Every structure is written in structure tokens, then in C-alpha cells.
Amino acid sequence: MPKSTQTMQNLTLLDGQKFQITIQRLCRQLIENHNDFSDSVLIGIQPRGVYLAYRVAEELRKILPESNILQGDLDITFYRDDFRRRETQLVPNQTKIDFIIEGKKVIMMDDVLWTGRTIRAAMDAMQAFGRPQKVELLTLVDRRYSRHIPVAPDYVGIEVDSIASQKVVVSWKETDGEDRIVLVSEVKEE
Amino acid sequence: MALSTRHLLGIKDLNLSDIEQIFETADNFKTVLNRPIKKVPSLRDVTIANIFFENSTRTRLSFELAEKRLSADVVNFSASSSSVSKGETLVDTVNNILAMKVDMVVMRHPYAGAGVFLAKHVKAQIVNAGDGAHEHPTQALLDAFSIRERYGEVAGKKVVIVGDILHSRVALSNILCLKQLGAEVMVCGPTTLIPKYIRSLGVKVEHNLINALNWCDVANMLRIQLERQDIKYFPSQREYTMLYGLNKQILDSLDKEITIMHPGPINRGVEITSDVADSKQSIILDQVENGVAIRMAVLYLLAGQGA
Numbered sequence: 001m002p003k004s005t006q007t008m009q010n011l012t013l014l015d016g017q018k019f020q021i022t023i024q025r026l027c028r029q030l031i032e033n034h035n036d037f038s039d040s041v042l043i044g045i046q047p048r049g050v051y052l053a054y055r056v057a058e059e060l061r062k063i064l065p066e067s068n069i070l071q072g073d074l075d076i077t078f079y080r081d082d083f084r085r086r087e088t089q090l091v092p093n094q095t096k097i098d099f100i101i102e103g104k105k106v107i108m109m110d111d112v113l114w115t116g117r118t119i120r121a122a123m124d125a126m127q128a129f130g131r132p133q134k135v136e137l138l139t140l141v142d143r144r145y146s147r148h149i150p151v152a153p154d155y156v157g158i159e160v161d162s163i164a165s166q167k168v169v170v171s172w173k174e175t176d177g178e179d180r181i182v183l184v185s186e187v188k189e190e
Numbered sequence: 191m192a193l194s195t196r197h198l199l200g201i202k203d204l205n206l207s208d209i210e211q212i213f214e215t216a217d218n219f220k221t222v223l224n225r226p227i228k229k230v231p232s233l234r235d236v237t238i239a240n241i242f243f244e245n246s247t248r249t250r251l252s253f254e255l256a257e258k259r260l261s262a263d264v265v266n267f268s269a270s271s272s273s274v275s276k277g278e279t280l281v282d283t284v285n286n287i288l289a290m291k292v293d294m295v296v297m298r299h300p301y302a303g304a305g306v307f308l309a310k311h312v313k314a315q316i317v318n319a320g321d322g323a324h325e326h327p328t329q330a331l332l333d334a335f336s337i338r339e340r341y342g343e344v345a346g347k348k349v350v351i352v353g354d355i356l357h358s359r360v361a362l363s364n365i366l367c368l369k370q371l372g373a374e375v376m377v378c379g380p381t382t383l384i385p386k387y388i389r390s391l392g393v394k395v396e397h398n399l400i401n402a403l404n405w406c407d408v409a410n411m412l413r414i415q416l417e418r419q420d421i422k423y424f425p426s427q428r429e430y431t432m433l434y435g436l437n438k439q440i441l442d443s444l445d446k447e448i449t450i451m452h453p454g455p456i457n458r459g460v461e462i463t464s465d466v467a468d469s470k471q472s473i474i475l476d477q478v479e480n481g482v483a484i485r486m487a488v489l490y491l492l493a494g495q496g497a
Contacts, residue, residue: 075218077218078218078222078230078231078232078260078490079230079231079232080232083232083233083493083494084235084236084493084494084495088192089192089193089491089494089495090494092214092215092218093218094218094221095218095221095222124231127227128222128225128226128227128228128229128230129225129226129227130226
């Protein structure tokens with residue numbers, strides 16, 4: 001019998017200048033709804049959503065140098081619904097929100113939207129910081145048709161059709177050396 | 191990453207990475223405790239029984255608050271108002287509680303090894319909240335955590351534990367925890383209250399309080415455990431206070447500023463005077479504050495090992 005081996009196949013969905021253009025488009029869409037951000041705050045979801053929030057905040061500050069863009073990091077570990085239901089222990093990250101979100105318009109950000117469970121947990125986690133006037137969701141990658149709960153993004157970088165065994169990995173210039181979105185598939189070879 | 195143990199029976203069972211993991215998790219819970227809403231839903235499907243066969247104020251309240259802030263369901267039980275006084279055994283009592291679908295048991299008991307015994311005989315996860323003169327692991331963790339908070343790290347710090355070392359579970363757990371973290375530890379007290387073999391734990395022994403205080407960065411002042419003393423270990427409380435009581439005069443005579451700790455309850459005017467206990471150098475109330483975060487971390491990490 002021939003040996004079956006598993007290899008990874010990587011498909012780049014977005015990188016380089018196109019990646020940057022996507023971020024800029026998201027920023028313009030945000031400005032359309034939030035004007036000068038005096039009533040709006042950005043919140044990145046730990047761990048990978050914070051890179052997106054940093055980048056978006058950085059771009060917004062370039063476009064709107066007069067505005068005070070508030071941006072924080074939210075850890076959702078203690079609010080997850082799979083605690084005690086998984087093999088590995090969940091390791092928490094830092095939450096850093098130095099402003100009041102009571103009455104503000106909150107734009108939550110995560111790099112990849114998949115089952116929607118992270119977003120549900122994030123909504124719970126955010127309540128500990130007050131009652132926002134409105135909450136929106138911005139995601140760089142939307143893995144369509146894979147939601148476990150009814151969550152829909154307001155702003156989307158790219159939409160991807162994928163299957164459960166595949167992974168979508170977002171790399172960032174600041175931490176990984178390059179901006180890139182990759183679809184990783186495990187391929188069985190005979 | 192998960193803890194290397196299913197129960198928390200003593201510091202003895204923890205390795206360095208366990209302790210560090212507990213501290214890092216406690217850091218996170220400390221930020222949670224400073225939010226307007228101090229509650230997270232992590233343990234919403236966990237029921238915890240606090241079983242106290244010995245009196246306690248701080249530890250029981252601290253555990254109960256930690257459990258409630260993790261959204262666990264909590265039942266409290268104290269021996270004085272229970273069927274234990276009617277002759278029920280420990281295993282029977284606990285099994286009856288577990289029959290009501292309890293997942294974890296936090297227990298304080300007057301006999302050393304009660305937690306280990308229980309862990310062998312019942313299914314639930316056990317957290318030792320003090321067993322006789324043996325161990326009090328969460329107290330040691332919160333003490334070390336408070337030192338880490340004050341100085342940035344525990345390694346290399348000199349800690350003296352003063353008082354009734356012989357009858358103190360806080361002393362033994364503290365020694366094990368601080369040594370594990372790389373601190374230097376000294377015990378100080380009258381010869382009758384220092385166990386003969388304490389040196390085998392790698393600690394220094396000193397009988398002169400002033401020498402001990404001059405050596406240390408941190409002094410952990412313990413209470414005389416009169417309830418565990420079946421014979422007289424020193425002539426009088428007044429004499430003990432004269433030789434081992436810490437007052438402002440002694441504190442000010444030292445050429446450096448040391449940190450004062452006390453696990454409580456304080457006997458003001460005996461092992462420590464009021465002006466020292468309430469001074470800027472004292473972190474006694476920080477210890478209490480950190481206790482809740484540490485206990486949340488321990489319960490969270492143990493519960494995370496699965497239903």
C-alpha cells in the first residue's frame with residue numbers, strides 16, 4: 001500500500017499593496033459612518049485582532065491628524081463558551097482599555113470572523129466596561145457560510161469561502177515581517 | 191499549558207512553571223477586579239463547596255468572593271453548625287455534599303493531610319484552604335505574589351518569617367513557595383517555636399529579631415497560634431512581645447526600608463504594633479486584595495482541566 005502523507009498547501013489570498021489598499025478602504029468606510037471619531041472608539045480582540053486595530057488606528061490618524069483616535073485591546077478568554085470543554089488550557093492576554101465606552105460607538109475588530117463565537121464572547125466581555133451606544137464589527141477576513149451563531153460583520157476586508165479543516169492565517173508587517181492573508185489546507189497525498 | 195496537578199493540596203505539589211502560571215493568570219484577574227463589573231462568566235457551570243472545619247474570616251470570604259466573581263455556584267458549610275458534631279466522618283460528609291452535584295471542594299481542616307486524604311477518597315477536585323499545621327498553599331501564593339508586585343520579582347529577595355513557625359501552616363507553605371521562586375528565606379523565633387529540622391528545607395535560622403530584620407528585605411510577621419499550643423512554649427506573652435514583637439522604634443532603627451507582611455489575623459500589640467501594621471511599609475491589605483485574584487487564578491486553572 002502506498003504511504004499517505006499530509007502536506008500543507010498555502011494559498012495567498014491577499015498581500016503587499018492590495019493588503020494595504022484593503023486596510024485603507026476599511027478606514028474610509030469607517031470615516032463615512034463615524035466622521036471625526038469624537039464619539040467612537042476602536043477595540044481589537046486579543047490576540048490577533050489587536051494588530052488589525054493598531055493598523056486601522058494608525059491609518060486613521062494619518063487621514064485625520066486632528067482627531068483623537070481611541071483604541072484599546074480586549075481579552076475575551078474568561079468569557080469564552082468552550083472553557084472546560086477543550087483539551088488545552090486557555091491562556092489569557094492583557095486587556096487594555098484606558099477610556100470609557102459608556103455611550104460611545106464601539107467598533108470591534110478581529111482579523112478573521114469564522115464561527116462568530118469569539119464575537120459573542122467579546123460582546124459579553126465589553127459589558128464590563130459600560131454600555132456602548134452602538135457596537136459594530138469590522139473584520140479583515142470573513143469566512144462566509146461557517147457561522148455557528150447569528151453574527152454579521154459591518155465592515156469586511158475580503159470574503160473567503162472555506163471548509164472547516166482549512167485555516168486562514170493573517171500575518172502583519174509589525175510582528176511577522178509581512179502583510180499577508182493565507183488560506184492553509186491540509187492535503188492528503190497517496 | 192495546564193497545571194501539573196488536579197488538586198491544590200500544597201505548594202509541595204507545584205513546580206515553578208505552575209506557580210508562574212498561577213501568577214500570570216492572577217495578573218489578569220487583578221485587572222478584572224479593578225473594573226466596574228468585577229465578574230467573569232468562566233465557571234458558570236461549576237459548583238464549589240467551601241467546607242470549613244476550622245474558623246476563618248479572610249480565607250473563607252476570599253474564596254467565596256473569588257468563586258462568585260468567576261460565576262461559580264457556591265455552597266458554604268462550617269463544622270460548628272453541621273452534622274459533624276453528630277459523629278459523621280469526613281468522607282461521608284463530603285460524599286453527601288458531592289451527591290448534590292458539587293464539582294470542587296475548598297476545605298480547611300484542623301488535621302494535617304486532610305486534603306490529601308479527601309483527594310484519595312472522593313471524586314471532586316480539592317483545594318486545601320489550610321490543613322492543621324501543615325500547608326496553606328493559597329496564602330503562600332498570595333504572599334509571594336505580593337512580594338513580586340512590590341519588587342518586580344521574588345528571586346534573590348530575602349524574606350524572614352517571624353513567630354510561631356512550629357504551629358504555622360503559613361510558614362511551611364511560604365518557605366516551599368519562596369524557595370521554589372528563588373528567594374532566600376530565614377525563620378526567626380524562640381527556640382521552642384522553631385522545629386528542629388527546619389534547616390533541612392534550606393532556610394536560615396535566627397533567634398534575634400534585630401539581626402533578622404537587618405538581614406531581610408521582607409518580614410512576614412506571624413501570629414502565635416495559641417489554639418494549637420498544648421503546652422507553654424514561652425514564659426509569657428509580654429516576654430514574647432519584648433523579644434519578638436515588631437514596633438515602630440525597631441523599624442525606624444534599621445538602616446533600610448523593609449516591607450512588612452502579615453497573613454492575619456493580627457494580634458495588635460503582640461507580634462506587631464498598630465503603627466507598624468498601618469505604616470506605609472506594610473502591605474498587609476495588599477495581601478488581602480491579592481488573595482482574591484490568586485484564588486480566582488487557582489480555581490480557574492484547576493477548573494479548566496475539564497468537566
